[in-house]
Amino acid sequence: MTETVLVVPGDGIGKEVVPAAVSVLDAVADFEFVEAEAGDHVKAETGEALPDETYERAAEADATLFGAAGETAADVILPLRQAVGSFANVRPARSYPGVEALRPETDLVFIRENTEGVYKGIESEIDDGVTTLTRVITDDASQKIAEYGFEYADENGYDDVTVAHKANVMRTTDGQFLDSVAAVAEAGGHDYEEALMDALAMHLLLRPEEYGVVICPNLAGDMLSDLAAGLVGGLGLLPSANVGEDNALFEPVHGSAPDIAGEGVANPAATILSGAMLLEHLGYGEEAATVRSAVESVLESGPRTPDLGGDASTEDVTAAIVDEL
Amino acid sequence: MTETVLVVPGDGIGKEVVPAAVSVLDAVADFEFVEAEAGDHVKAETGEALPDETYERAAEADATLFGAAGETAADVILPLRQAVGSFANVRPARSYPGVEALRPETDLVFIRENTEGVYKGIESEIDDGVTTLTRVITDDASQKIAEYGFEYADENGYDDVTVAHKANVMRTTDGQFLDSVAAVAEAGGHDYEEALMDALAMHLLLRPEEYGVVICPNLAGDMLSDLAAGLVGGLGLLPSANVGEDNALFEPVHGSAPDIAGEGVANPAATILSGAMLLEHLGYGEEAATVRSAVESVLESGPRTPDLGGDASTEDVTAAIVDEL
Ligand SMILES: CC(C)[C@H](C(=O)O)[C@@H](O)C(=O)O
Ligand SMILES: CC(C)[C@H](C(=O)O)[C@@H](O)C(=O)O
DSSP, X not given: XXXXXXXXXXXXXXXXXXXXXXXXXXXXXXXXXXXXXXXXXXXXXXXXXXXXXXXXXXXXXXEEEEEEOSTTHHXXXXXXXXXXXXXXXXXXXXOOTTXXXXXXXXXEEEEEEOSOBGGGOOEEEEETTEEEEEEEEEHHHHHHHHHHHHHHHHHTTOOOEEEEEOTTTSTTHHHHHHHHHHHHHHHHTOOOEEEEHXXXXXXXXXXXXXXXEEEEOHHHHHHHHHHHHHHHTOGGGOEEEXXXXXXXXXXXXXXXXXXXXXXXOOOOHHHHHHHHHXXXXXXXXXXXXXXXXXXXXXXHHSOOOGGGTOOOOHHHHHHHHHHHX | OOOEEEEEEESTTXXXXXXXXXXXXXXXXXXEEEEOOOSHHHHHHHSOSSOHHHHHHXXXXXXXXXXXXXXXXXXXXXXXXXXTTEEXXXXXXXXXXXXXXXXXXXXXXXXXXXXXXXXXXXXXXXXTTEEEEEEEEEHHHHHHHXXXXXXXXXXXXXXXXXXXXXXXXXXXXXXXXXXXXXXXXXXXXXXXXXXXXXXXXXXXXXXXXXXXXXXXXXXXHHHXXXXXXXXXXOGGGOEEEEEESSOEEEEESSOOXXXXXXXXXXXXXXXXXXXXXXXXXXXXXXXXXXXXXXXXXXXXXXXXXXXXXXXXXXXXXXXXXXXXX
């Protein structure tokens, strides 16, 4: 069976790093790649950043590889996450030998709830200059992310599971989140620690080695995973998966980087590592491992793009990775 | 005129660091100190963590110095911030010569909105396992914090002002926040940058030296200021002010630290530096500067508590600071 992988390069360096990742995937698996459009450049032409066709193709594909979008990022990625039915945003943040990092001992995976919290989009201006947003936390979504998080920790050999929250202030909503996590943990016999999200931000900087899998409400996961990018040297190396019941979307954590777009020097590692997550998700565990170790060996001693202090191009780095496969 | 300063030691190390700060304040100014109770130990006795009397005394005092509370922290500090009419939470985070820091070049001041956002406490369980929280952002509170932030930057010589937000997701509420800040900046001719709070979390780790004053919605300020504590070596050195129109409350950013409470080895620096902020607020700018430089010189070459690698007691450190005044 040939799986269909939708590729959506998007804007800016998305157009450079997605083809790089496709060439790596092409070297290890036999996917049918279909391309679709999204982003600022589409909005400029048609008035809509995410064409219906792209949404539907993502919903129908076996998996999607997304690059980045510029100003329209939220208009593109939030619906695309819905298109694939994603409930979990998986964001590993680890350092690599040979890459300078503030905290080389970092090996974290954020399991971010991907459907609710402040992302529900329920807002209004209830009076002149008085605005509200409704944050939603449900038992269903919270149990689902907890189940996914504990299972991920077990399968990937992480002993420490931490649950981020701010239930001392958001008593009912994050109280619900904690209760749901507790119910799942109890049922499955899982151990974990609760951590206030503010204190956790500090502890991740001071003692990252004490943490492994971090299960988070939506916005906390957004912030804490970017913070972790700072611990390992920036966004150029961070892949992510938006996992649904039977579909998923993979994307680098970085954005469209308009400052370097078009120069051919974007670091393709985050997108290629997102491709490795895609391989794993579709059942190609061995191929995923091969891609990961090729990226690692090039990061350690191969050509580097300028963000890592080198002067190699996206193509040079990609070719070196393909060579290692 | 003798100002009345309410002191509320609270729980745990609050009972050790507040007396330390009072002895420093006593050495440089002529305040009338009044003591009041709050915290876990009060709740255990009376069922309420914050007695009405403490609330009223805080409202009536010229300023309050608070230590820390344990499990009841939110029940104590959130009403106390209201008692003094605080709209701005001011949290400087800087490193000190001689103190190990992940990012010694850090010199940040978070100006956190202190009345609304997710802290409004409007929550409900609208159906079984379905909970909501209403986040509130108003033009009034946003303009007020912006005015305070720009003025603080001018008066304290910070060139860079950054406004944290997540308006790509919280479009109406953080959109309001940004509009209000923009109106204030326009009226006063102030320059600033907007920064998405997730990206900012990363950039503060990678390039703290590019930031100065950071104006934040309430919860973002809570998280980002704790993150900054990680950059400068932990919470033991971070003071804060909760500033109102004509009253204010000062507190260390750290908590009650039950693990070391009662041992007499808590680092008093954060509370003494909070005392310096109190002095400055009440018009004793020179005395505030004297206290700050005494703390700096002891941090650089005096006795140290165990959190900074020393084996001195709270009393030793406090005595050394008083000696330097
Ligand atoms: C673009 C934005 C809507 C998005 C998010 O907040 O999820 C981004 O920050 C991310 O982390 O993928
Ligand atoms: C105790 C808690 C309510 C408080 C807050 O969230 O403001 C604390 O984290 C702080 O930063 O002072």
